[in-house]
Amino acid sequence: QKEVEQNSGPLSVPEGAIASLNCTYSDRGSQSFFWYRQYSGKSPELIMSIYSNGDKEDGRFTAQLNKASQYVSLLIRDSQPSDSATYLCAVNYNFGNEKLTFGTGTRLTIIP
Amino acid sequence: DARVTQTPRHKVTEMGQEVTMRCQPILGHNTVFWYRQTMMQGLELLAYFRNRAPLDDSGMPKDRFSAEMPDATLATLKIQPSEPRDSAVYFCASGFWLAGGWNEQFFGPGTRLTVL
Numbered sequence: 688q689k690e691v692e693q694n695s696g697p698l699s700v701p702e703g704a705i706a707s708l709n710c711t712y713s714d715r716g717s718q719s720f721f722w723y724r725q726y727s728g729k730s731p732e733l734i735m736s737i738y739s740n741g742d743k744e745d746g747r748f749t750a751q752l753n754k755a756s757q758y759v760s761l762l763i764r765d766s767q768p769s770d771s772a773t774y775l776c777a778v779n780y781n782f783g784n785e786k787l788t789f790g791t792g793t794r795l796t797i798i799p
Numbered sequence: 800d801a802r803v804t805q806t807p808r809h810k811v812t813e814m815g816q817e818v819t820m821r822c823q824p825i826l827g828h829n830t831v832f833w834y835r836q837t838m839m840q841g842l843e844l845l846a847y848f849r850n851r852a853p854l855d856d857s858g859m860p861k862d863r864f865s866a867e868m869p870d871a872t873l874a875t876l877k878i879q880p881s882e883p884r885d886s887a888v889y890f891c892a893s894g895f896w897l898a899g900g901w902n903e904q905f906f907g908p909g910t911r912l913t914v915l
Contacts, residue, residue, distance in 0.1 A: 732906070
């Protein structure tokens with residue numbers, strides 16, 4: 688069974704610090720990787736996608752992918768209280784298949 | 800600002816009643832997904848469509864759930880009869896898929912269903 692694992696948290700980070708969120712996946716054939724942010728009572732919102740090994744930066748967010756080690760991470764620099772949310776990692780296992788498998792999410796709290 | 804819309808946003812019903820949830824995907828998107836989210840199970844894929852054709856409904860209890868896409872602007876998820884264990888938030892998501900492309904999915908606001 689294809690799995691996506693995340694530490695459920697809660698992860699508490701002081702305001703202004705770097706928040707580091709990690710995700711591991713079971714299938715080496717995985718092709719596409721996504722990070723979604725979900726505020727309490729709201730829907731998941733896509734914040735980052737990454738498809739090749741290495742880093743991808745977008746503003747304060749950096750996604751890191753290491754296919755050999757089967758992990759993907761999300762770094763949030765200069766953390767703000769508005770970053771407090773649950774972060775969901777999602778993996779697409781088949782390049783010709785639209786299905787995503789989601790992790791259970793990591794709850795992040797930024798402490799002012 | 801293109802968005803996925805869902806109706807109703809909240810639904811409270813009694814066990815045994817029929818529930819219909821509707822979704823309007825983003826114009827131009829060719830894939831539509833139905834998910835269910837609970838605290839215990841997280842986000843589960845129930846069914847999805849590509850170009851209105853159902854491709855996978857293996858996540859759905861088929862004896863009571865049905866999903867259809869009567870046209871490109873409307874997807875429906877029905878539960879008949881509903882049971883208390885169906886209480887969850889149901890999300891619709893849409894995306895644009897090309898062969899060899901990627902799979903960014905955009906979520907609607909969800910329907911919060913409570914079955915008493």
